Amino acid sequence: MLTFVTGNKNKFKEVSKILEGKIEIENQDIDAPEVQGSIEDVARAKCEYAARIVNGPTITEDTALCFNALNGLPGVYIKWFVKGIGLDGLNKLLVAFEDKSADAICTFAYTEGPNKPVHILQGVCSGKIVNPRGPPTFGWDSVFEPDEQQSDQPKTFAEMDPSEKNQISHRAKALKKLQDFLLK
Ligand SMILES: O=P(O)(O)OP(=O)(O)OP(=O)(O)OC[C@H]1O[C@@H](n2cnc3c(O)ncnc32)[C@H](O)[C@@H]1O
Numbered sequence: 001m002l003t004f005v006t007g008n009k010n011k012f013k014e015v016s017k018i019l020e021g022k023i024e025i026e027n028q029d030i031d032a033p034e035v036q037g038s039i040e041d042v043a044r045a046k047c048e049y050a051a052r053i054v055n056g057p058t059i060t061e062d063t064a065l066c067f068n069a070l071n072g073l074p075g076v077y078i079k080w081f082v083k084g085i086g087l088d089g090l091n092k093l094l095v096a097f098e099d100k101s102a103d104a105i106c107t108f109a110y111t112e113g114p115n116k117p118v119h120i121l122q123g124v125c126s127g128k129i130v131n132p133r134g135p136p137t138f139g140w141d142s143v144f145e146p147d148e149q150q151s152d153q154p155k156t157f158a159e160m161d162p163s164e165k166n167q168i169s170h171r172a173k174a175l176k177k178l179q180d181f182l183l184k
């Protein structure tokens with residue numbers, strides 16, 4: 001069994017839905033410490049920590065939201081920005097800039113167990129930061145409008161059906177790579 005260590009129920013729900021049982025996973029809610037550093041540094045340290053507790057095959061996931069006008073910030077620190085200044089605050093951060101574009105980056109880290117190599121698989125969804133639209137169910141979904149759209153009327157992630165988001169999201173793209181890696 002593969003253990004997905006995350007404290008975020010929305011993440012686990014999306015991952016389970018996208019995998020459609022092709023890879024069986026169980027959730028363990030461990031609040032793994034997140035170090036400072038590059039996306040890869042954060043992902044690797046979190047997975048190594050989680051694997052020591054799970055003591056078996058483990059995946060962890062990190063989501064970064066990188067504003068191009070701010071050279072990639074808030075990046076992996078997006079959780080603390082949302083906590084501190086809210087979704088409205090994310091918009092205000094960009095007021096001084098014409099460029100509202102952002103990349104949502106999902107990084108999975110996989111290891112067979114403690115002291116085994118950690119593999120990093122990443123997916124990116126480009127879009128822009130907009131005023132909140134749609135239900136505030138999951139993180140910053142209501143302020144992120146992906147570039148890839150299924151109709152002329154652009155939607156934020158929050159306005160999309162789960163299946164629509166799961167076709168184009170950063171998480172779906174990263175999971176595709178993780179699946180290819182694990183199934184080969
Ligand atoms: O236990 P972990 O897996 O770390 O769960 P977390 O909620 O702490 O997640 P992160 O450390 O990766 O921080 C990412 C932040 O971005 C939010 N987030 C992650 N994926 C998202 C998505 O697809 N849409 C909107 N918000 C998302 C999430 O709620 C966090 O506030």
Ligand SMILES: [Mg+2]
Pocket residue numbers: 034079
């Ligand atoms: Mg976290």
